[in-house]
Amino acid sequence: MPIQPILRYPHPVLKKLCNRVDICDAVILNLVADLLDTMHAGPGSVGVAASQIGVTLRVCVVDVSASRHGRDNNHGQLCMINPEIIARSGAAIMREGCMSVPDYTGDVERATEITVRFCEPDGTERQVAASGFEAVAIQHEMDHLDGILFLDRITSIKTGLFRRKNYA
């Protein structure tokens, strides 16, 4: 089962809280392989979370090295099992779109620097300090593991730029 179809909202799995992985067994290795194949198949895709292919486990892959926003600042291909953000700082707004919510984009504020701890597919624990677009991509994919879509994070609409004025 290499390339998997990306589920689109309103598929219920996309709003599910994903379960922690207990053991990195063959099932998990296959899942990681599927996620990588699916990510590489999507045009311009920089990450896929397990829930996007229908698996409610805390696994996601991120690779921004081929994208223009991330090519100068990245850790290559990241396969993250049970990822946890253990430190975050800064804030920046980026307009995000998502393969699971096509034809819509919105401005989302994310931390600009994060430290994420996760388990590699071979079972070793790893810690990565990511910034810029890679940090945004990791936060976006990790949100999927909590059933959170970028739609849940859009904080402003355009007219919200201004305070209401009293014209009277």
Place this chain on the structure above:
Amino acid sequence: MTNQPEILHYAVSVVGKDRTGIVAGIAEVLFRLGCNLADSSCTMLAGEFAMILIVSHPRPFSKTRLHDELKPVCDSLGMSLAVRTLHADEITRLETQGEICVISVYGADQPGIVFRVTRELATQGVNIMDLNTRLIGSHDAPVYVMMLEAAIPDGQTPEGLEGLLGNLRQELNVEIGVRVVTPVSL
């Protein structure tokens, strides 16, 4: 051949003094008619609430029917109403090429800011997708703010565009900034 009924589209605009219940009143009529609210943008402009709706309904249906059903509720809410039929080739979603930018323009209020800036953008082949303007500041020192979102043509850069707007910046003595907001797909 297809058995799918043809979908008719209408552009509906409703404008009037703001009060509670406008959206619900219009939406109730559309719901009762079996209309679909395909796209919409509604906002407060000064004290007016302005609604622009793209409404769809399968054939058989008519603009007259839509207008006549909306008219009583608009009258009761004190809103103006306009309905226009859209042709099929008008309703396709346009995919933009090139970078999407927010262009901010602000400075002391004066006539012609919108005209001069948008004329220059049109000359450069920049397609405006969203625009809003607001008068802020004090009575004695009014400040005009214009925010627009635009797709800049291939080959054009935000910096290049900002440079091309430099003359206007000096002439009108306004600030003009161009920032890329092209969505990242994740």
